[in-house]
Amino acid sequence: MAVKQFKAESKRLLDLMIHSIYTNKEIFMRELISNASDAIDKMYYMALNEETIDFNRGDFFIKISVNKTKRTLTISDTGIGMSKEDLDNNLGIIAQSGSLTFKDENETHDGYDIIGQFGVGFYSAFMVADKITVISKPYGVEEAFKWESKGAEGYSVTAFKKDSHGTDIILKIKENVEDENYDIYLEEYEIKRIIKKYSDFISYPIKIGGEIINSMVPIWRKNKNELKEEDYENFYAEKHCGFDKPLKYFHVSVDGAVNYNAILYIPSKPSYDFYTKEYEKGLELYSSGVMIMNKCGDLLPDYFGFVQGLVDSEDLSLNISREMLQHDRQLRLIAKKINEKIKGELLSMQKNSREKYEEFFKSFGKTLKYGVYSEFGKNKDEIQDLLLFYSSKEKKLVSFEEYIIKMPEDQKYIYYASGESYERIEKLPQVERVADKGYEILYFIDEIDEFAIQMIHKFKEKEFRSVSAGENGISDSEEDLDKKLSDKEKELVDFMKEELKDKVKEVRISKRLKTHPVCLTADGALSIEMEKILNSMPESGGIKADKILEINENHEIYQSLRKLYETDREKLKMYTYILYNQALLIEGLGVEDPVELSNKICDLMK
Numbered sequence: 001m002a003v004k005q006f007k008a009e010s011k012r013l014l015d016l017m018i019h020s021i022y023t024n025k026e027i028f029m030r031e032l033i034s035n036a037s038d039a040i041d042k043m044y045y046m047a048l049n050e051e052t053i054d055f056n057r058g059d060f061f062i063k064i065s066v067n068k069t070k071r072t073l074t075i076s077d078t079g080i081g082m083s084k085e086d087l088d089n090n091l092g093i094i095a096q097s098g099s100l101t102f103k104d105e106n107e108t109h110d111g112y113d114i115i116g117q118f119g120v121g122f123y124s125a126f127m128v129a130d131k132i133t134v135i136s137k138p139y140g141v142e143e144a145f146k147w148e149s150k151g152a153e154g155y156s157v158t159a160f161k162k163d164s165h166g167t168d169i170i171l172k173i174k175e176n177v178e179d180e181n182y183d184i185y186l187e188e189y190e191i192k193r194i195i196k197k198y199s200d201f202i203s204y205p206i207k208i209g210g211e212i213i214n215s216m217v218p219i220w221r222k223n224k225n226e227l228k229e230e231d232y233e234n235f236y237a238e239k240h241c242g243f244d245k246p247l248k249y250f251h252v253s254v255d256g257a258v259n260y261n262a263i264l265y266i267p268s269k270p271s272y273d274f275y276t277k278e279y280e281k282g283l284e285l286y287s288s289g290v291m292i293m294n295k296c297g298d299l300l301p302d303y304f305g306f307v308q309g310l311v312d313s314e315d316l317s318l319n320i321s322r323e324m325l326q327h328d329r330q331l332r333l334i335a336k337k338i339n340e341k342i343k344g345e346l347l348s349m350q351k352n353s354r355e356k357y358e359e360f361f362k363s364f365g366k367t368l369k370y371g372v373y374s375e376f377g378k379n380k381d382e383i384q385d386l387l388l389f390y391s392s393k394e395k396k397l398v399s400f401e402e403y404i405i406k407m408p409e410d411q412k413y414i415y416y417a418s419g420e421s422y423e424r425i426e427k428l429p430q431v432e433r434v435a436d437k438g439y440e441i442l443y444f445i446d447e448i449d450e451f452a453i454q455m456i457h458k459f460k461e462k463e464f465r466s467v468s469a470g471e472n473g474i475s476d477s478e479e480d481l482d483k484k485l486s487d488k489e490k491e492l493v494d495f496m497k498e499e500l501k502d503k504v505k506e507v508r509i510s511k512r513l514k515t516h517p518v519c520l521t522a523d524g525a526l527s528i529e530m531e532k533i534l535n536s537m538p539e540s541g542g543i544k545a546d547k548i549l550e551i552n553e554n555h556e557i558y559q560s561l562r563k564l565y566e567t568d569r570e571k572l573k574m575y576t577y578i579l580y581n582q583a584l585l586i587e588g589l590g591v592e593d594p595v596e597l598s599n600k601i602c603d604l605m606k
Contacts, residue, residue, distance in 0.1 A: 003154040004088075014123055015152045025128055029191065030198035031121035032075045032169055034290050036062045037202045039079025039167060043139060046080065053139075061205040064195075064213075068186050071173045073129075078166040081138040087147040087157050091122060091134065126151060128185050129171035137162040201289035201312075218289055220261040220312055224251050236265055239284070241308035244268045247360055249309075250345050258333045260313035264342065266349075267308060270363050274306065281305030283338075286312035299335045303371020303383055304342050306364045311338065339382075346386055350399065358397055361388050369452045377455030384456055389449075390422055392431070392441040400459045403440060412473050413465035416442040418450055418529035420588055429516030429586065430467040433474055436514060441467060447533045454525065467512075470523040470548055474512055485509060492565045493551075496576045500549065503580060509558075510550035517557040520583040521548045528587050549580055574600050 006014060040060045047053040063076040082090065125132055130150060137144035144162035149155035162168075174182045184190045192213050195206055201218035219227065219235050232249045246265040253261050264283070273279045281302065282295030289312060300307055315330045350357040361368075368387060372380045388397035393406075403414060415434050419425035425443045434441055444450055453464050465472055485493070493507040500507070505523055513519060522528050523546040531545040551558055557579070564572035578600055581591045591597050 003156050005154045006152065014126065026194045027198070028124040028127055029075075029194045030290060031124045033062060033195070033199045033202060033206060035122060036075060036077035036079060036167070036169075037204060037290075039077050039081065040204050042080040043078075046139070061207055062202070064191055064206065064208045066186050066188060066191065071175075071186060073171045073173055073185055073191070074168055075171075076166065076168045078164065081141075081165040081167055082134075082136040082145075083138045083141065084143075084145045084157055086138070087134065087136065087145055091147055091149075091155065125169070125171055128173055128182055130174045131172035133170040133172075134167060135160055135162055135170070136167040137165050139165040141165075197294075198291040200291075201286070203289065218286075218312065220251065220253075220263045220310065221289075224253075227251070232263065232265075235263065236308070239308075239310070241265055241267065246308075247356060248345065248349060250341065252338075252341055254337065258313065258315050258330045258337075260311055260315070260334050262309060262311045262338060262341075264307055264309035264338070266345075266360060267306060268359065268363070270306065275366075279305070283307070284310035285316075286310060287316050288312070288314045292316070298331060299338060301339060301371065301379065302374065303368050303379060304339060306367060307342055343382065343386070350386070350388075358388065361397065366446055366448060369446060369448045372452040373448060373455050380456050384459065387452075389416070389442040389444065392417075392426070392435060392443065394440075398442075403442065404460055404462060406440065407462070408438060411437075411439050412463075414442070414459060414462050415439055415465055415467055415472070416444055416449075416453065417467045418444040418527065421445055424588065428467070429513050429519040430472075430521065432514045432516065433512045434467045434472065437474060444529070450527055450530055450533075466522075466527055468519075468521045468527060468529075470521050472512065488562070488565075492562060495565060495569070495572065496549070496561075499573050499576045500580055503547070504549045505546040506548045508548050508550050509553045511553075513550060513552035513555070515552075515555075516586075517552050517555040518579045518583050518586075519550050520587050521550055522546060523548055528589070532588065549583060551579070574604065578604075 040062075043053070043060065060078050063074075065074045065076070066072070067074075132149055134147040135144065136147070144160045145157055146160035147155060147157050171185075173185050174180075176182050188208055192208060195213045199206060200214045201216065201221075202214055203216055205212045205216065206214045219231060232251070233245055236246050236249070244267055247268040248266040249263065251261075251263050262283075271279070280295050280297070281300055282293070282297040283299045284291060285293040285296035285299065296311070299311060311334060313330065313334060346357070346360070349360065365388065368383050371383050372387070384400060386399075388399055390396070391398045391403070400414070407414075417425045417428055417431050419428060422443050422445065425431065425441075425445070431441060444453070450466075457464065489509060493509065496507040497504065504520075510519070512521075520528060522531075526543070526545045528545050528547065531543055534543045551561065557575075561572065561575060564575060578597065581597050584591055
């Protein structure tokens, strides 16, 4: 028997395949089934053009059989078959695509769809087999041939007997080795699992022992009016998208510059690992019903990483064994369209199903906020309309658009306040004066909130401003803005600043306070809340905001401070220390020396 040599390039590639460059060996079954489906598709194409061919879909199927004794796994089809020349061209030259050549030579007809890529995909079988035998008989020809290879050394093609047209691919499964269990590919339950995972929607029956394993007709190719809500929910459960019911689903069919179908789900709750680094985002990706990737992360940005579902397109380019997807123009276009669709559906839910949207936001709002902050705010314009924050006036979640609509004409800024809870924020001294002016305040309680808002900076030309900022734009009159401290007042605040040293950047007589005696504000981009968050992280380096201690000039305590400056400066030092620590506690910051604070309070009580 003459052994033919593979070409040098093919031999090197095949050697890599035999020694398994892939960890995901099970994809060989997907490749062989796709090739079998191709062969039947070609018969269908011929039947469209030749009246003498009786194409009865019931006569066409793919059959899988296992012989554990001989360690063989056989994939048979009733398709068009291959001649001796076909076997040489399609299997003798790796990466030579019989399917693509056929497709180039013939215009595509309705119902005719070439899936496979004979060549590299076929040779993926060498990841699990040490010998491959292909027996094939072309339609309308009496002669059959057997192609056989044990790997990179070459192959042989000989005449053979076969009763009917079609192809049998017989894999001699490798023996187990220390770190690889090849016996698993001789177990019917494992073969069924692989078929359901990758080839469930091949349009011809795939049989094992007379049982049809695959579903054949994918839900996303059915007309929407044929489907009910329970069909989508059942599919969600079948695909293990989650144990919850989806909050929303949408079925997309697009014909245009790129063709694709998609079913996308918004889960009602995050998965147990969603907010961990182990979580893998992405949609299932199919090419004409054949799974290419279980999680195609390139279809979703991180901020929409909660979306579940799948995309199927016949326009995608594939490379070696479909193991890796060419990130080409089609994929980028599909991703762009899908992201636009997701945003549109979320905005529609926000407007028309507010209760449902707030349920969604409770689960995934933090993800959107991280999306605003990440990549230096690159995606802020895409996301900011989806954000909600608790309103001091409405006592519910509002969007930036809803806030802007209700702003008084004299209000310059969009105000926000940060804290550990809504209740804590409401008690902040800095909130009182802003609320008194009739201005709405957005409450930030997530760690990411202030970082995200720094990236957004403005919404419809209105700048965001913290109520605790050094200058928050609140004053009773123009006179307040121009009012200067008297010499005595300046001496008092300078004395207190000297006593506190580098604990604060400045001591200031405040116009922002109404009933509270004291508060801390921050000067610069780093807020006190940011300081707390950053210092809770390991190896933070003790980051400090530039703090300003503000004293309420209309509070009785201020008059006491002025008197003490004239009569008892030692006691004034004690007051200064206590007021500063009071301000720390109000902000939720720890006091530096609780024992010293306690002693000073006791000294005052004596």
